[in-house]
Amino acid sequence: MARTMGPVRLKKTSPTTVAVGAALCIFILYFLLGSSTSDFSASRKATAALHPLSPPTSPFRQSTSGGKPKPPPVMRYNLNNVTITGNPVENNENILVLTPMARFYQGYWDNLLQLTYPHELITLGFIIPKNREGNAAYAELDKQITKTQKFAPEKDRFKSIIILRQDFEPPLSSQDEAERHKMQNQMPRRAAMAKARNSLLFTTLGPATSWVLWLDADIIETPPTLIQDLAHHDRPLIVPNCFQRYYNGEKKKMDERPYDFNNWQDSPTAQKMASEMGADDILLEGYRDMPTYRTLMAYMEENGGDVHQEVPLDGVGGTALLVKADVHRDGAMFPPFSFYHLIETEGFAKMAKRLGWQATGLPNYKVYHYNE
Amino acid sequence: MLPFTSSGSKMTPRHHVSGYSNGYPRGNTFEISPHRFTPRGTTPSFRRRRRLLLRLGIIAAISVLCILYFRGGSGSVLSLFSLGLFSSKDDFQLETVRYYDLSNVQGTARGWEREERILLCVPLRDAESHLAMFFSHLRNFTYPHHLIDLAFLVSDSKDRTLDVLVENLEAIQADPEDLQHYGEISIIEKDFGQKVNQDVESRHGFAAQASRRKLMAQARNWLLSAALRPYHSWVYWRDVDVETAPFTILEDLMRHNKDVIVPNVWRPLPDWLGGEQPYDLNSWQESETALALADTLDEDAVIVEGYAEYATWRPHLAYLRDPYGDPDMEMEIDGVGGVSILAKAKVFRYGCHFPAFSFEKHAETEGFGKMARRMGMSVVGLPHYTIWHLYEPSVDDIKHMEQMEQEKLARETEEKEKAEKARKMKESFGDTMNQWEKDKTAIQDMALQEKEAKDEPLEELPLQNKKLKGEARQQQGSGAEKADRR
Numbered sequence: 001m002a003r004t005m006g007p008v009r010l011k012k013t014s015p016t017t018v019a020v021g022a023a024l025c026i027f028i029l030y031f032l033l034g035s036s037t038s039d040f041s042a043s044r045k046a047t048a049a050l051h052p053l054s055p056p057t058s059p060f061r062q063s064t065s066g067g068k069p070k071p072p073p074v075m076r077y078n079l080n081n082v083t084i085t086g087n088p089v090e091n092n093e094n095i096l097v098l099t100p101m102a103r104f105y106q107g108y109w110d111n112l113l114q115l116t117y118p119h120e121l122i123t124l125g126f127i128i129p130k131n132r133e134g135n136a137a138y139a140e141l142d143k144q145i146t147k148t149q150k151f152a153p154e155k156d157r158f159k160s161i162i163i164l165r166q167d168f169e170p171p172l173s174s175q176d177e178a179e180r181h182k183m184q185n186q187m188p189r190r191a192a193m194a195k196a197r198n199s200l201l202f203t204t205l206g207p208a209t210s211w212v213l214w215l216d217a218d219i220i221e222t223p224p225t226l227i228q229d230l231a232h233h234d235r236p237l238i239v240p241n242c243f244q245r246y247y248n249g250e251k252k253k254m255d256e257r258p259y260d261f262n263n264w265q266d267s268p269t270a271q272k273m274a275s276e277m278g279a280d281d282i283l284l285e286g287y288r289d290m291p292t293y294r295t296l297m298a299y300m301e302e303n304g305g306d307v308h309q310e311v312p313l314d315g316v317g318g319t320a321l322l323v324k325a326d327v328h329r330d331g332a333m334f335p336p337f338s339f340y341h342l343i344e345t346e347g348f349a350k351m352a353k354r355l356g357w358q359a360t361g362l363p364n365y366k367v368y369h370y371n372e
Numbered sequence: 373m374l375p376f377t378s379s380g381s382k383m384t385p386r387h388h389v390s391g392y393s394n395g396y397p398r399g400n401t402f403e404i405s406p407h408r409f410t411p412r413g414t415t416p417s418f419r420r421r422r423r424l425l426l427r428l429g430i431i432a433a434i435s436v437l438c439i440l441y442f443r444g445g446s447g448s449v450l451s452l453f454s455l456g457l458f459s460s461k462d463d464f465q466l467e468t469v470r471y472y473d474l475s476n477v478q479g480t481a482r483g484w485e486r487e488e489r490i491l492l493c494v495p496l497r498d499a500e501s502h503l504a505m506f507f508s509h510l511r512n513f514t515y516p517h518h519l520i521d522l523a524f525l526v527s528d529s530k531d532r533t534l535d536v537l538v539e540n541l542e543a544i545q546a547d548p549e550d551l552q553h554y555g556e557i558s559i560i561e562k563d564f565g566q567k568v569n570q571d572v573e574s575r576h577g578f579a580a581q582a583s584r585r586k587l588m589a590q591a592r593n594w595l596l597s598a599a600l601r602p603y604h605s606w607v608y609w610r611d612v613d614v615e616t617a618p619f620t621i622l623e624d625l626m627r628h629n630k631d632v633i634v635p636n637v638w639r640p641l642p643d644w645l646g647g648e649q650p651y652d653l654n655s656w657q658e659s660e661t662a663l664a665l666a667d668t669l670d671e672d673a674v675i676v677e678g679y680a681e682y683a684t685w686r687p688h689l690a691y692l693r694d695p696y697g698d699p700d701m702e703m704e705i706d707g708v709g710g711v712s713i714l715a716k717a718k719v720f721r722y723g724c725h726f727p728a729f730s731f732e733k734h735a736e737t738e739g740f741g742k743m744a745r746r747m748g749m750s751v752v753g754l755p756h757y758t759i760w761h762l763y764e765p766s767v768d769d770i771k772h773m774e775q776m777e778q779e780k781l782a783r784e785t786e787e788k789e790k791a792e793k794a795r796k797m798k799e800s801f802g803d804t805m806n807q808w809e810k811d812k813t814a815i816q817d818m819a820l821q822e823k824e825a826k827d828e829p830l831e832e833l834p835l836q837n838k839k840l841k842g843e844a845r846q847q848q849g850s851g852a853e854k855a856d857r858r
Contacts, residue, residue, distance in 0.1 A: 053555055053556035071550075073557070076558075159468070160469075161470070167718065199722065203721060
């Protein structure tokens with residue numbers, strides 16, 4: 001070694017280098033930790049399940065340490081203590097929002113996020129068919145879920161989210177509005193829909209749910225207080241009126257029209273038609289070939305009328321429908337077969353009635369359907 | 373020869389002091405080498421400022437870490453630096469999103485190989501006395517225990533059902549043998565009260581039975597809806613009062629790969645009732661008579677099988693049993709009994725349940741069978757595969773048994789009396805025998821004394837012939853022999 005002895009200095013470090021280095025360190029640290037910071041407050045952690053094998057309506061503790069897994073604990077659920085009241089926020093009542101989803105609409109998700117019901121009491125459940133359209137819907141839904149559950153402030157995050165993939169093929173390849181509503185396609189389409197709804201319902205209901213809100217994936221606008229408003233009526237089944245916004249060519253401005261015709265009161269004509277039908281035939285609403293003369297809630301709306309006005313219903317639609325969990329627990333489901341010549345949500349209203357639960361409609365309380 | 377080590381040498385050193393060892397001269401060539409001492413060009417004030425900056429930087433870094441640590445609240449920052457070696461106490465993350473593909477849980481004939489999960493549902497009501505028996509069955513199931521999730525519904529119980537249940541379950545999960553541990557265990561508590569019993573559905577005389585069935589259906593639905601999960605492939609309903617069943621029953625039923633399948637249920641009886649009897653009459657095939665009967669009944673009526681009031685003439689699974697028949701033989705049925713039902717979870721997922729209302733004039737498990745058929749599911753019974761329900765004597769049986777018990781008691785007292793009489797008779801007979809014995813010995817003694825008395829005079833005359841004495845002894849001996857013989 002032959003160089004002169006003495007202090008060696010490569011280069012003088014400038015303060016900018018230090019600053020950049022520090023910033024980089026913090027940046028790296030942030031992302032290292034950020035990947036695992038879907039961290040929740042202690043109150044949310046306390047309600048989490050201890051084991052992955054648990055009711056899906058609550059989050060579970062994913063152990064990050066290795067080691068031998070313990071056998072699941074013996075869990076006791078006292079359903080006598082699950083309250084269902086007209087004031088669900090005050091009583092901390094859990095609500096399950098169930099959505100069969102064939103297509104993802106950003107409007108649906110945005111509307112869901114702006115609901116003012118405490119998100120830590122809301123569990124979302126989705127069932128998505130296993131085809132190409134379903135895969136696309138799932139990809140988009142998953143993106144939004146990650147965004148909300150990982151990076152949004154805690155008050156926006158939902159208690160738990162369950163995504164199911166359907167185990168049967170949808171009977172129709174197309175989800176287009178025109179194709180979907182053809183009369184001869186209705187029976188198999190609605191039977192499949194009923195199966196999807198039941199699959200979603202009975203695997204997610206769990207022991208802690210007080211209310212079940214059925215909300216279709218194409219409902220893009222509701223009042224932010226939807227859950228509180230509907231629950232306030234304290235009815236076993238309650239439906240708002242479903243409308244659709246569109247551009248009215250005659251009036252040259254945006255207008256709205258009734259959309260969901262499955263909310264109705266029965267008529268003698270319809271009952272007579274039903275009594276003459278074969279055991280497996282079903283009555284459908286909203287088709288010119290089948291005039292039932294039922295009283296439709298869609299046409300009961302009065303502009304500026306009382307939003308709290310209630311009407312009793314015999315058939316309900318599933319676009320938006322709030323049900324007390326006890327109704328489903330008693331066995332009321334969406335018949336995928338002709339039940340009193342009714343199917344799916346309409347059959348559900350009938351089955352609930354057979355079990356002693358009456359459906360109610362709110363003709364002046366409106367939610368809006370997507371317009372294709 | 374080390375020329376430049378001698379410092380005092382007057383010789384010019386070979387190497388120039390200011391030059392490098394590579395021989396390049398140093399001087400007014402362009403300086404590109406970094407290995408050169410540069411004197412500090414900074415002023416003390418600049419140095420002080422820099423030191424201050426450094427300190428500020430360190431404080432900032434520490435405070436950032438502190439904020440991260442306290443806000444995060446978990447050990448994630450610590451574990452980052454300790455490389456996860458020192459894990460903190462609550463070492464978990466919350467997982468809020470669950471994804472399930474239902475096409476993976478369809479249920480196949482060899483579920484244990486594909487790790488298919490079974491939900492075992494047990495409705496309980498005042499069942500404390502049966503729990504010990506039930507848990508002995510539970511320990512013996514051959515289906516992998518960790519694939520079985522247990523769900524119990526305890527409703528309106530007035531005994532210690534709940535406490536005993538919890539004790540037993542906790543004992544199983546704490547078992548040193550890992551293979552004994554079950555999967556998820558849920559105990560649902562719900563009291564339905566007397567609500568249904570107050571319903572007015574009289575007129576048919578079956579009000580009590582029908583409302584009882586509806587209440588049980590409601591209980592079953594509450595249990596299922598609270599316990600069914602997206603990861604279940606099968607659901608097994610089992611009554612707590614099954615006394616004997618094969619340990620392999622889950623696999624045995626699963627092998628048939630049917631949507632709904634039930635074994636035959638019999639019960640053992642005491643010998644005086646014939647030894648055995650069909651028990652579950654709710655598994656049957658529909659008959660024309662029953663359909664015609666159903667049409668005449670009103671909407672809320674419930675046909676209850678196994679009662680003389682409704683003559684349905686249906687073929688029952690229970691009556692078709694042949695003890696030596698093929699246990700794999702299948703029979704299509706329309707109504708099912710609830711003692712032991714294995715169903716694919718998809719049956720319940722698609723909405724089939726236990727109607728708590730009159731569904732096609734049936735409720736509960738029979739209505740379940742009807743609804744499953746309506747939805748196009750296969751519903752099958754195994755006539756020659758039998759499990760045995762516990763025999764609990766009915767009121768009549770108890771009366772009969774009381775009567776028998778009384779008869780038995782009467783018989784026993786009679787026998788006792790007889791024995792007593794015999795003993796007494798024996799005693800009195802025994803007394804005379806004793807007397808006889810006494811008398812006998814007395815007589816013998818007397819005879820002996822007489823003989824001795826005869827002998828004595830001989831001994832008193834010693835001088836007489838010794839021969840005589842010997843004869844006398846012989847006589848005495850033969851006399852004794854004679855006495856023995858007597």
